[in-house]
Amino acid sequence: MSFDATSFREQFPILNTEIYGKSLAYLDNAASVQKPQIVIDRINEVLTGGYANVHRGLHYLSNKATADYEKARDSVAKYLNAADRDEIVFTAGGTDAMNLVAQSLGVSQIGEGDEIILSVMEHHSNIVPWHLLRERKGAVIKWVDVDDDGHIDLDAYRALFTDRTKIVSITGLSNVLGVVPPIREMAAIAHERGVLFLTDGCQHAVHGPVDVQALGVDFYVLTGHKIYGPNGIGALYGRKDVLATMPPFKGGGEMIDTVSMDEVTYNDPPHRFEAGTPPITEAIALGAALDWMMEQDMDGLRAHERALTDHAMEALTGLNWINLYGRAKDKGPVIAFNLNGAHPHDVSTVLDRQGVAIRAGHHCCQPLMRRLGVTATGRASFAAYNTHEDIDQFVKALHKAQELFA
Numbered sequence: 014m015s016f017d018a019t020s021f022r023e024q025f026p027i028l029n030t031e032i033y034g035k036s037l038a039y040l041d042n043a044a045s046v047q048k049p050q051i052v053i054d055r056i057n058e059v060l061t062g063g064y065a066n067v068h069r070g071l072h073y074l075s076n077k078a079t080a081d082y083e084k085a086r087d088s089v090a091k092y093l094n095a096a097d098r099d100e101i102v103f104t105a106g107g108t109d110a111m112n113l114v115a116q117s118l119g120v121s122q123i124g125e126g127d128e129i130i131l132s133v134m135e136h137h138s139n140i141v142p143w144h145l146l147r148e149r150k151g152a153v154i155k156w157v158d159v160d161d162d163g164h165i166d167l168d169a170y171r172a173l174f175t176d177r178t179k180i181v182s183i184t185g186l187s188n189v190l191g192v193v194p195p196i197r198e199m200a201a202i203a204h205e206r207g208v209l210f211l212t213d214g215c216q217h218a219v220h221g222p223v224d225v226q227a228l229g230v231d232f233y234v235l236t237g238h239k240i241y242g243p244n245g246i247g248a249l250y251g252r253k254d255v256l257a258t259m260p261p262f263k264g265g266g267e268m269i270d271t272v273s274m275d276e277v278t279y280n281d282p283p284h285r286f287e288a289g290t291p292p293i294t295e296a297i298a299l300g301a302a303l304d305w306m307m308e309q310d311m312d313g314l315r316a317h318e319r320a321l322t323d324h325a326m327e328a329l330t331g332l333n334w335i336n337l338y339g340r341a342k343d344k345g346p347v348i349a350f351n352l353n354g355a356h357p358h359d360v361s362t363v364l365d366r367q368g369v370a371i372r373a374g375h376h377c378c379q380p381l382m383r384r385l386g387v388t389a390t391g392r393a394s395f396a397a398y399n400t401h402e403d404i405d406q407f408v409k410a411l412h413k414a415q416e417l418f419a
């Protein structure tokens with residue numbers, strides 16, 4: 014099996030779109046990726062022939078939807094190499110998963126004076142849930158710094174632990190700098206001290222498959238819309254023995270064992286954490302996306318993404334009118350940049366008129382922006398369906414922007 018970039022791309026109908034009379038170079042993949050036909054078809058199939066509410070029905074369609082929903086859990090477990098399918102909790106997305114962990118541990122294990130370690134390059138989804146514990150429970154957030162490329166100094170990281178440290182929560186791939194932190198090593202350091210470790214895999218999982226057992230993490234978060242699946246769905250991997258100790262995050266149907274007027278007892282994980290009607294169609298379509306991903310030549314897919322990143326970095330390095338942020342070796346396909354004297358929003362608008370979709374802003378990473386000494390950057394991020402022509406179109410459009418703003 015080898016990775017065929019052309020036939021991979023052909024599976025994404027939206028990529029044939031023309032905007033302003035130009036072919037679309039969609040380079041906003043770190044925000045959300047486009048969907049392959051197989052996922053679009055699966056959503057259609059569920060809604061036209063296999064939809065009903067799950068778990069509680071006794072009729073044909075409910076049984077079918079339940080089986081498909083639970084099969085999607087198997088797909089996530091396989092993609093992440095979880096030891097047990099019950100370690101996979103469906104959530105409404107990455108943000109929801111991180112809030113689940115923070116809020117549940119905030120009830121059971123993290124109280125006043127307890128410490129949480131984050132890096133300064135985390136997405137707000139992996140910062141604000143912990144700030145809520147700081148505000149509401151008196152927990153303390155400790156920050157590990159990064160260098161200009163996003164590298165974490167492991168000695169500085171080790172020095173942050175005290176006997177009050179309860180959890181470390183670190184991105185698997187920075188959505189700005191593209192850097193991949195040494196998760197396995199960092200998780201081992203946490204575990205030597207009896208501390209839980211969460212990886213925010215929202216940007217990382219799409220370059221998978223992921224092996225949560227080899228990484229040695231207690232929690233791993235993925236989000237559907239960044240991994241060729243729908244939005245409104247994500248998954249939390251939680252080690253079985255850890256999930257078993259955690260109280261529910263939300264209350265409602267399905268997460269209970271018994272309810273009386275005086276008390277309630279709870280279902281076992283993962284159902285304990287899936288209150289109410291879940292995103293049924295979205296979960297099934299996420300399963301289809303992951304099954305499809307597992308059929309790809311992932312080494313070839315990653316090599317293609319790397320070649321695109323190298324191509325863009327080479328084309329932009331050495332130009333005296335552009336600042337590039339993040340040059341880590343083996344970084345993921347994310348390039349953050351600023352043009353001298355131009356606001357990234359203006360640059361993004363010029364690029365848009367050239368058919369190039371990028372993102373501009375703080376990328377939900379205000380602490381990192383402060384660390385880099387900027388308020389915002391442009392960001393081009395590549396997926397495996399992008400082509401070298403997309404990169405050329407992007408670089409040409411940047412030159413045009415530079416002429417306009419110089």
Ligand SMILES: Cc1ncc(COP(=O)(O)O)c(C=O)c1O
Nearest residue numbers: 106107108136138188215216236
């Ligand atoms: C690193 C990272 N974590 C978390 C999230 C949030 O995920 P979701 O959009 O599924 O809530 C994002 C989305 O941009 C992200 O880039």
